[in-house]
Amino acid sequence: MRVFSIASWAHFGSLVVSIAMFGFGVVSAVMVIAKGTFDRHWGVWCTGALLSFGPLMVAANTLAQMYAFNPIFLISDPAQMDRLVLNFVLYFLPFVPGALFLGLVFLRGQKSFGKVYFANMGGSGLGGLAFLLCMYVVFPDDLILVPLAMWAVAGTLWFVSNGQMVRLAVLLVLAAGSAVAAISLPQIVVSEYKGVSYARAFPDSERVYEAASPLGYVEVYHSTYFHFAPGLSDMAALNMSEMPSDAFLGMYFDSSGPVGIMRELPESQQAYFRFLPMYQPFVLHPDEPSVFVVQLGGGISTQVALAAGARQVTVAESNPMVLDAVRDDPFVAEWTGRFLDDPRVTVVPYEGRLFAANTDERFDIIDFSLPDSTGLSSPGGISVFEQYAYTEESMAAYMRALSDDGVLAVTIWNRENPPKAVLRLFSTMAAAARDVVGGDIADHFFVNHTYLSTVTVMFSRGGFDVADTQALTQHSSAMAFDVLYAPGQTWDRDDGPAIFQAFNDLYFDPERLETEGADVDMSATTLYRLVWSHLIADEAELVSDSYIFDVGPLTNDQPYFAGYIKTRDMGTFAGMLDAVSDQWGYLLLWATLALASAFGLLLLVLPMIFGWRTIFSRQPGKLGVVVYFFGLGLGYIVVEIALISKFVLALANPTISASVLITGMLVFSGLGSYLSGRFLDRARSL
Structure with missing residues (x-):
């Protein structure tokens, strides 16, 4: 195995x-x-x-x-x-x-x-x-x-x-x-199609770290060909006089990846962090917030928090091999500026979901953003493995660990067409919020995305007021992020049945789609807005029943992001495997x-x-x-x-x-x- x-x-x-x-x-x-x-x-x-x-x-x-x-x-x-x-x-x-x-x-x-x-x-x-x-x-x-x-x-x-x-x-x-x-x-x-094969093929590729254990096989490579931009706004290149170059190492687990490890940026390039999606909660908490990073990964979220002026950053990482590479290896640690040794940083050497569920601390910001840098999908088929950190129970634990006006921000990749993982995240967070809030959740979410890049879901424990919503909307506009849902936003759901039917016809009746669905807006932005309007109205089952794929919430009993094909449709999809690779x-x-x-x-x-x-x-x-x-x-x-x-x-x-x-x-x-x-x-x- x-x-x-x-x-x-x-x-x-x-x-x-x-x-x-x-x-x-x-x-x-x-x-x-x-x-x-x-x-x-x-x-x-x-x-x-x-x-x-x-x-x-x-x-x-x-x-x-x-x-x-x-x-x-x-x-x-x-x-x-x-x-x-x-x-x-x-x-x-x-x-x-x-x-x-x-x-x-x-x-x-x-x-x-x-x-x-x-x-x-x-x-x-x-x-x-x-x-x-x-x-x-x-x-x-x-x-x-x-x-x-x-x-x-x-x-x-x-x-x-x-x-x-x-x-x-x-x-x-x-x-x-x-x-x-x-x-x-x-x-x-x-x-040759696994991530590390590409890294090894770079002309200046150099393996700077290697380790193995039952937890996996870890390799870290350096190359000037690494160009990570985890959700980076397109506006960065227009507004920054100097963009980071040769800024990342690539970390691979069992040949899959890469997970980006960012080097310490000089003062002239610190503005780079403001253009990343994980910076958004700091728009509402600019004054030395307390931050909890659910998973260290390559460390970018932790570096963003430190650069944004957090007074305290608690970061969890259950895989000791990641800590060995990022914190303890001399080359990698120097590359990152030894940010884990910053006195403001506290490392929790086990799963963030377990820490959140059992801690008495309350945080102004909880970040769970692209911990693996490669998102939840990979070529050759999504690996079927447990994703307990993303389940409804875990999301509820993160939400309960927030301060009264604290913000939970979850960012994942938004690369699937038609969407699957993103919609499952939406339904999971909505279900968790309803459990925590115990009522109307309309004022508790703000969601935005960049097309085929990332999507960020923000939850506020106390709810987003008018000033919060305005600040996030202005920031989204400045970053060229599309707002998918904001408190007070309304969406006409009359076109909903036609949109859901069009996605079904995409696989089951293409001829009907060409004739009757030619004028239907099937963009991801429209679909996301429609889904959020249903989730806010407590109509998650309608979404799951109407959409072509199973996008119901993850739970500890069903913690799999993979497996979107509904049982009743397996026979049909078996004859069109090229469409669901x-x-x-x-x-x-x-x-x-x-x-x-x-x-x-x-x-x-x-x-x-x-x-x-x-x-x-x-x-x-x-x-x-x-x-x-x-x-x-x-x-x-x-x-x-x-x-x-x-x-x-x-x-x-x-x-x-x-x-x-x-x-x-x-x-x-x-x-x-x-x-x-x-x-x-x-x-x-x-």
Whole structure:
């Protein structure tokens, strides 16, 4: 999964789990049907499985990197589908000998199955934990050496305990050859369409920082070709005598990004900050406000707050790798002017949403602006991962942490056409505000945007009065920002049905759009104003039902910005994937579920068809056992997946969450199996 995250896109890594389970399922089905053959030649099969696992693992990953597939071209290039199938087959192969060896051990250890199963589950859990720890010291390119070493050690113990010295020698030769191949051949080939590939291609590109841990692989590059403008007003170039140049480093996480890290600007360029969208709350709080920055990211929001004269800036960052890079690395820290060492700055080393929900402090300004600099969408499909910082519950926590006249400002990228993420943010913040305010929210929002750049939603705890609204409107005009909603603004919703219908026709009935919707204004500005008029009127459900995509609010139970396609429309969109390329990651998960279910059912049925007499003739009650264990396995995996998501809510990192949860479940499942042997004699049928 780490290979997929760095080389291509993280959501394809979830397929590895399905491939692994499929490998175990295939081997189990074959062993049930041909149990006698495996029983008679048990030693030969064990040796073959054990010796082949390591070389197959290295060969499969090396070949998969050589013949990687690119999801962007799955529709336009038929060869990509062949590469995708090839990747499935290649990553399937190593799981065959692994599953076969375990099956053979279970076959021979039936009389002490509880102990054998405990060894398997406990070893799997502790092995995963050991691998997690190794990620702190081994860089991603060499990570394959860790399971390779585990395989070599396990094989050595097996052959030594059985006195098979010749086979041990063969194992050591294969292990050495596999290690040499893993070191000599590239184990991670980063897609040319990932952000870091562009940075590496710049003529003057220089990597100035690199670090790896279970939290990710971080790289920081310097190049004069970096030109970040996170929502920068077009008026900056017209009003500033000197624009910053060579002002940014690019920080990449698992090859994705960049996150802009701004250098310390000289006094002559400090006006640059006024043209950024995150400066807007300071228009209302010019006199030494207290500021809370929800997520440090590259640090631009914190630098804006300091430049605007904040008396106190509290900034949260849950990823210690970001703090290590921005604050502790000598080169990067000097580049930024060591702004995190400013006595006005207090760093909170955990999630901002958790801090906001539990602090007694109240802030004049809370900023949550472009923390990753790349927004919420990326080429190749939006990654399907939890965004708890943007949920309704988190937004409500930020709002409650404001002072009486405090302002929460949330800025995200506004690059989608037709819009999706922006509308989901709108509905989420409106729902949170209604929960906090407890009534009419018309005076509590001010919203503006720049076309295909950024959108900023500002919420005032006490409401925007006439003077506040006028000040923000004048600032928006000076910055050439389009005002989408302001207190006192009214919008004629009579054209609403036609606008929503036009967006539906864009996908489902283009011919009707050309004839009946030719005069409909489908601009993002018009759509945003229409949506806000409905949200202020407490008609969020009408928006979600009428719009082509699901733009309902994010919650802690559904914290995903990805997944805009409504369930009822999946079949239709499946035939027009080129029109929803940013949703491939989401659709791929559904396709994976469908394939996994189909193959799982097939693997369950095949042994029952071909081995019916062997399975059921002597013990007729086995059908009930099969059904029972099917339900048990299904329940186990459902609980596991749900808990991984919930652990992210508490631990704030998917890798740590999955590792802790899976290790715990495997180890304790193994302990349960081990202890069950003590109660076997007292067991009764129900």
